[in-house]
């Protein structure tokens with residue numbers, strides 16, 4: 001694919017520029033799903049409905065959207081899943097941010113503000129003094145939902161001037177999420193000022209959707225940073241963007257599915273979950289039946305008998321892709337000295353004895369083999385023994401489905417910041433390794 005933004009000499013950045021386009025188009029999980037659907041549709045995937053009876057044939061390319069923020073896409077294998085299994089790439093569509101409260105209008109000393117709720121593990125200070133906008137999904141009383149985005153910087157969470165907070169650089173900035181993170185939206189100029197729902201109705205109208213404030217039943221709206229992704233660093237090695245965790249892994253998984261080549265025996269699956277950042281407990285999160293239900297229905301539709309599902313799951317593997325902590329030069333002691341993944345040095349295999357990452361030896365070997373086949377050298381992450389580690393959809397999906405799982409991800413700095421940093425040289429290798437997995441992975445026997 002030609003890259004319109006490329007200048008001569010930087011064609012190696014084309015995968016990064018495509019990732020930037022993907023993330024910029026995806027300010028919320030709902031927008032991310034719309035972007036994924038667009039890419040899948042352009043490649044011949046068609047939507048199926050959970051409510052219908054499915055008839056799946058070898059080579060079929062289908063996707064199922066769940067609750068607006070999650071999706072499973074699959075390319076049905078040449079052989080039945082009971083005989084050749086599922087090869088699954090998984091990631092999550094959500095990122096820590098702020099969500100607009102249902103009755104958000106706040107008036108304070110001449111400012112119009114909106115009440116917001118913290119979603120996930122937000123690094124609060126990083127949202128200060130950013131040019132923020134609002135996007136998400138609006139649900140009308142007629143039963144329809146619409147994506148909406150204000151696009152421009154309609155709100156901001158201003159820092160307090162240092163003159164009014166003299167000790168801040170010594171004591172650190174401690175913020176109260178209820179009282180000190182309220183964005184300003186406008187000045188109160190007269191009594192005709194619009195309330196927030198009226199502004200949403202006007203925005204919908206601008207998008208061609210006729211709706212009065214009374215028609216708006218509910219919304220799921222997020223704050224986002226209007227600054228787009230950018231390549232940085234003296235040698236163009238860094239990618240600075242919002243939501244790298246974990247839209248970078250969503251992008252890699254989808255590009256791998258679209259570029260993996262001819263259908264093979266195993267059924268290829270990509271699952272992208274919402275709600276990872278808040279524990280995955282929802283109808284469409286990794287704790288839900290969503291993935292398992294799709295796997296059951298695809299396995300059953302090949303007519304391989306009453307044990308088809310159990311046999312298929314036993315022959316399957318999940319690669320859970322989520323961003324990894326690169327070693328930070330100013331805080332290198334936060335990493336185990338033997339395990340310090342570096343940006344632009346390749347994908348990271350994540351290991352944790354307490355199973356916060358699902359990786360085990362045979363699963364790691366499958367990923368390592370795909371890396372070797374692509375001449376990519378994986379790095380390894382294990383957290384310090386005196387520090388707890390994060391988790392992913394990997395262990396949750398593994399427990400839910402019984403499918404052997406490996407946790408991987410590209411290295412990054414500033415995880416959960418409003419604006420994060422990863423490596424431009426890591427974008428293409430991860431996509432190539434994922435394609436290789438889709439083409440050639442040998443799934444180990446479950447008894448190993």
Ligand SMILES: [Zn+2]
Nearest residue numbers: 245246322323
């Ligand atoms: Zn993540």
